[in-house]
Amino acid sequence: MPRPERHVFICTQNRPQSHPRGSCGAHNSAEVMNEFMNEIQRRNLFDKIMLTNTGCIGPCLLGPNVLVYPEGVLYSKVTKTDVKTIIEQHLIDGEPVTDLMAPKEVW
Numbered sequence: 001m002p003r004p005e006r007h008v009f010i011c012t013q014n015r016p017q018s019h020p021r022g023s024c025g026a027h028n029s030a031e032v033m034n035e036f037m038n039e040i041q042r043r044n045l046f047d048k049i050m051l052t053n054t055g056c057i058g059p060c061l062l063g064p065n066v067l068v069y070p071e072g073v074l075y076s077k078v079t080k081t082d083v084k085t086i087i088e089q090h091l092i093d094g095e096p097v098t099d100l101m102a103p104k105e106v107w
């Protein structure tokens, strides 16, 4: 297996709706994960970009959260429609999407 250029961690942690920390799962992170899978597959990028669904990575109330390495860029409140932008601008062209990044006080 070739070493990927970028590794994308998508938080799919679930908690009960009434939990004080909230969760990415309660904010449709599964839909975001599926969109990443579909778009990476459609573009045949699996040898360059690795996707991993993960548990909690920190700022739960800002979910869905998506963390991209090697840059260590955290995207928050990611929607299905943001996925295409993240893939094209960051994962392919190498320019992080500043408008979608988590606030500096968070990450």
Ligand code: FES
Pocket: 011, 012, 013, 014, 022, 023, 024, 025, 055, 056, 057, 058, 059, 060, 061, 063, 065
């Ligand atoms: S539940 Fe996703 S960051 Fe905590």
